Every structure is written in structure tokens, then in C-alpha cells.
């Protein structure tokens with residue numbers, strides 16, 4: 087009897103899933119592209135906490151566990167170009183809950199991202215990070231336009247000045263002499279802190295040290311935000327849990343405190359900026375993302391009070407939602423990019439010398455103090471090309487899902503030439519930039535070569551140029567292009583310029599290890615990645631780099 091009660095619901099569930107899998111498979115066949123059949127999709131939220139328990143299936147013989155890799159949103163990080171190399175630029179992931187057309191074909195990506203009205207964010211992904219309030223990334227259509235209009239004003243040239251200055255000053259404060267040898271794990275934590283510091287001062291306008299616990303708080307801003315961001319998936323799953331503290335394990339109790347603390351920090355910061363928005367003169371320009379956002383919102387509110395119809399400003403919780411998403415989207419992405427860029431430069435001394443040549447020509451470590459962002463930043467093309475190439479090889483974005491609202495034509499490439507398929511509502515399209523960035527459409531796709539992004543202009547100057555032919559889109563394109571694109575570029579260029587103006591970076595060797603063996607080991611470590619909000623290394627402690635003071639000092 088007990089056995090029956092336990093297994094009957096499972097049998098019903100399995101029968102229900104099998105029936106839907108057959109229906110989805112029949113629908114997928116109509117596309118006439120390769121199909122990968124999966125028992126579960128990463129769009130099934132219940133699967134997320136269970137997934138680690140099934141890691142063993144990958145070890146099954148005869149490829150029986152090959153499906154497992156495709157059941158995480160970040161499967162591209164692990165798979166790279168393998169599946170696209172085998173099946174082509176368009177294929178379907180067919181599971182009981184959904185069919186996903188996966189594409190790395192340029193015209194398809196172009197079409198989807200240019201038209202976010204017909205191709206909105208998939209509901210399954212968009213609501214993930216809305217626990218502080220609806221925001222830019224959680225909304226679609228008219229709602230999204232309202233968020234985008236207010237938040238766009240935050241990313242202005244004045245804030246870029248602040249990003250430049252803060253990035254350089256925070257890099258100067260890192261002790262690369264006292265701790266010259268760092269594992270890639272330590273590199274990541276170093277730049278996690280740096281990225282958070284830049285976001286706290288440029289994002290919040292936070293002036294006190296991030297580690298201070300002000301009156302009325304239990305945690306510092308750094309500790310609360312850091313804890314939430316490091317455990318964001320857990321926050322997502324347990325945030326709405328109303329259980330009394332005594333029943334919660336220590337980890338969830340701490341998470342609850344951090345979530346409440348960060349909300350309080352946001353509340354105080356919004357209030358502070360709302361008050362200063364009233365006292366500052368019209369002409370004084372905001373210096374933090376939050377201040378700019380609050381100011382634009384207050385102006386919108388005033389106009390909205392005189393107009394009829396739906397309010398066009400953001401509510402308080404929407405301001406929090408956006409501020410949190412800026413932190414979430416801007417912290418790991420930039421820190422992760424640095425974690426890959428520095429070892430790539432260490433392993434390619436010729437490229438490093440080429441970048442240093444540019445830095446020595448245009449950059450001086452006083453650049454932050456003298457505030458020369460406007461003059462120096464645009465000249466550091468080789469530094470920026472290093473970021474472009476790093477992102478080509480290690481993009482932080484997972485598979486980006488879009489769900490068509492009405493039947494849409496999607497271009498595909500086949501061995502007999504290009505054609506289109508009709509994608510109906512209910513089928514997702516999944517942009518697979520890992521496949522695109524490592525495609526043979528690039529010359530020598532696996533090699534780190536920032537020079538591929540540098541061209542010479544008619545006046546003889548080096549300029550950044552994306553090669554024609556292959557697809558490049560770490561920040562995507564179209565109306566939903568990453569609003570923090572320039573923020574991340576300015577931060578990256580400032581950090582690399584500051585470091586290489588004083589240090590060379592070398593591959594770390596253990597006693598008796600040859601240069602070649604150390605490089606091979608480093609490449610092996612850089613090659614094994616996984617996704618958790620951004621790109622992470624599987625074994626970051628197994629390789630490292632060393633900062634060597636440059637001779638000119």
C-alpha cells in the first residue's frame with residue numbers, strides 16, 4: 087500500500103512527462119534541424135536544486151548521460167563549440183516542458199535581438215532576479231520601456247568619469263608586491279572586491295568605507311551585498327520562505343539578514359538621493375547611477391503629475407529592483423572578465439608587450455588623479471581589444487532565451503543554403519553565443535589574439551573594429567543591449583592600464599616546472615568552466631600568475 091502511494095504519483099508524473107515529450111518531439115521534427123532529446127530542461131525550475139544530485143549520469147557508458155550537460159542555463163560555458171561543431175548552427179533541445187531552438191547563426195540572432203517587441207525575454211528567466219522589485223531585466227514591452235527610459239540616464243559620461251577614477255584608485259590600492267603570486271581563485275576574489283567597490287561608489291554614491299557598519303545596521307554594505315551575490319541562487323529559492331529563524335539552518339538565517347540589510351541600505355540611499363535631488367541645482371550633474379536614476383525619476387514624476395494616464399516613473403520598489411540588478415549584472419561580469427584576461431596576457435607575453443607599448447605611450451599612473459578619462463581612455467584601443475578577445479573566449483552570458491509572442495520566421499543555415507523556419511509561441515529561441523564566438527567563421531577561433539579587433543583608420547590611427555563575417559555579441563545588440571557596456575569597458579581598460587603600467591604578468595611555475603608545462607597547465611585550468619551568474623573556473627586554485635615589478639620603476 088505504502089509502495090503504491092509513493093510510486094503512483096511518480097508513475098503519473100512520468101506518464102505525463104512522456105506524453106508531452108512525444109508531442110514536443112513531433113513538433114520539433116517539423117523544423118527539419120537536428121534534435122537533442124532531454125528528460126528535463128533548465129527551464130524547469132524544480133530541476134535546479136536537484137541537478138547536482140544527478141551529476142553521476144555523465145559517467146554512464148554509451149553516451150547515456152550525454153543529455154545532462156544541456157540541463158543548465160550555462161551549458162554553453164561547458165560545451166563551447168562542441169555541439170555546434172557536431173550539429174550545425176541551429177538545433178532543437180526537446181524536453182517534456184519546452185522546445186528550445188538553439189541558434190548561433192548571425193542573421194537569426196540579429197533578427198531576434200533587433201525586435202524585442204516580437205521576441206520578449208522568456209518568462210522563465212526574467213522573473214529570477216525580481217525579488218527586490220520589478221526592474222529593467224524582469225520586464226517586457228511598455229513596462230520595460232518605462233524602466234529603460236529612467237535607468238538609461240544613469241549611464242552617462244559623468245558616471246564614466248567616476249568609473250575610470252575609482253577603478254584606477256582601487257587598483258592602485260591592491261598590494262601586488264606583498265602578494266605578487268596569486269592563484270586564479272585569488273585573482274577572482276581580488277577583482278570581486280574591486281568590482282564591488284567601484285559599484286558601491288559609482289552605483290550607490292557610497293562615500294564611507296564599504297566595510298563600515300553604520301548605526302542601525304548589523305552588516306556592512308560589502309558583507310550584505312557580497313553574501314547575496316555569492317548565494318544568489320539560494321536567495322532566489324528561499325527568499326520568500328516565511329519560516330521562523332529558529333527552524334532555519336545558519337546559512338539561510340544569514341541570508342535572511344543580508345537580504346534585509348541590503349534592502350535597508352538601498353532604502354537609505356534612495357532617501358538620501360531624493361532629498362539631495364530637491365536641494366541640488368538643476369545644473370549640478372549626478373555622479374552615481376542611483377543619483378542619476380532618482381533625479382530622472384523625480385523629473386518624470388513631476389511631468390506625470392500634470393499628465394493623464396498611467397504613471398511613467400518608477401515606484402520605490404522598482405528603484406530597488408533596478409539598483410540590485412545593476413549590482414548583480416555589473417559585479418560578476420567585470421570581475422570574471424579580469425580573471426580570464428590577466429592569465430591570457432601572462433600566457434601570451436608577445437601580446438602583453440604589445441599592450442604595454444600602448445600603455446607606456448598614452449597612460450600615466452597619475453591619470454586618475456588628473457582625471458584624464460576623456461583624453462586617455464579612447465586611445466587605449468589595445469587594452470579594449472584585450473577585453474573584446476577575452477569576452478569572445480569566456481563570455482559571462484548564459485543561453486539567452488526569447489519567447490515569440492506571435493508566429494515568427496527565424497533564419498537558419500543548412501548544408502543546402504539558408505532558409506527560414508516558423509517558430510510559434512510556446513517554443514523558445516535560445517541565443518548560443520558560445521557557439522558563435524568559437525565558430526570556425528573566426529580565423530583560428532581558439533587562439534587568444536586581441537589584434538583581430540584592431541584596424542588602422544584612414545588617418546593611420548588604431549581603432550577597434552569587429553571583424554566582418556563571424557558573430558560577436560557578449561553585450562548583445564539591439565534595444566536591449568547591455569546598458570553597462572561602456573561602464574564595464576571603462577573599468578576594464580582602467581584596471582589593465584594601471585596594472586601593466588607598473589607590472590608584467592607571468593605564468594606561475596612550481597619548482598622544477600618548465601615554462602611550457604606551466605602554460606599548458608594554465609590553459610587546462612582556463613578551459614574548464616561552469617556558469618553560476620557568470621563564468622567561473624572549475625579548479626581556479628590549480629594555476630596562478632605572478633606580478634613582477636617592471637624595470638622602469
Ligand code: HEM
Nearest residue numbers: 222223412415416419420483486560561562568570573574
Ligand atoms: C563584461 C561586462 C558585461 C557583460 C559581458 C554584460 C552582458 C550583458 C548581456 C549579454 C545582457 C543581455 C541579457 C539579456 O537580454 O538576456 C546584459 C544586460 C544587462 N546588463 Fe550587462 N554586462 C556587463 C556589465 C554590466 C554592468 C557593469 C552593468 C551595470 C553596472 C550591467 C547591467 C546590465 C543590465 C541592467 C541589463 C539588463 C538590460 C535590459 O534588459 O534592458 N551590465 N548585460
